[in-house]
């Protein structure tokens with residue numbers, strides 16, 4: 001017999017670790033075409049009604065698709081339309097399933113980060129692409145462990161189109177900018193958000209934490225113009241190390257961890273490949289997909305391919321997570337709908353991704369937050 005794990009209402013006392021099985025009542029069942037008979041329950045404390053489906057990754061969906069197949073395809077450079085064609089569904093159905101997995105990925109990654117010791121240095125860098133059209137280039141800033149290549153967090157910003165343009169392209173840019181103009185401080189804001197969440201989480205450590213970046217002046221401005229960060233640099237808690245972006249991109253380069261992940265992303269994700277027709281059309285979907293990819297990198301890809309011992313390790317373990325914790329956190333990833341732990345602090349970027357708060361250029365209405373994500 002199915003036993004619900006907890007009440008789905010975050011305000012209820014039975015939301016986390018309810019006692020025994022006396023906290024709910026069984027109130028019958030309903031029949032669905034896809035999932036058969038589904039038992040229904042009611043919480044004795046807050047009287048919220050829920051069913052077995054509330055805790056399933058298929059909550060609110062009318063059709064079962066193979067999640068493992070979808071993630072394998074999407075992380076092997078397949079386009080959403082290709083996958084939809086294979087499974088004989090609409091492309092929207094695939095995006096919907098990717099977003100469900102991605103939501104689990106964001107929550108699980110935060111659980112992992114909460115357990116990490118932060119005893120390695122960090123590398124931060126941006127990956128440029130575009131969304132909607134070439135007139136809206138963008139930048140994904142990722143924060144990576146220098147030794148573990150574990151991706152701690154990822155942020156996003158739209159940039160202003162720069163570089164050489166023909167006169168007609170300049171006119172078009174001016175026209176588009178009447179509707180949407182990217183902030184010139186986008187990279188700074190992205191970097192600041194990442195450092196804020198780092199500053200909140202990072203425990204005390206004896207040696208200074210070194211932040212490796214390239215020589216973009218945006219990074220330096222954030223460090224020196226934010227009181228909290230400036231203090232950390234002054235007191236020796238943080239150190240900033242800049243690398244000239246012209247330097248050879250080999251393993252000796254301090255930015256190797258991000259260069260390596262950039263290369264992996266370009267290789268594995270159709271939407272991030274250069275000169276492609278499969279570019280993202282919606283920023284919130286793009287960020288969900290990116291988070292799903294990075295989670296897969298953190299928890300499933302071998303830490304090192306050529307070393308028989310390190311081959312068994314995952315990047316999350318290299319960053320200091322115990323194997324049993326990794327197994328516990330990722331358990332049920334493809335079957336369960338993950339819930340946010342009570343009181344769990346999420347990074348600003350993770351919050352924006354979960355709530356679809358990223359702004360897509362030229363989009364008139366704000367994003368609709370569908371019920372599944374609103375938890």
Ligand SMILES: [Zn+2]
Pocket residue numbers: 007008009012013014015043044045046047048
């Ligand atoms: Zn309840």
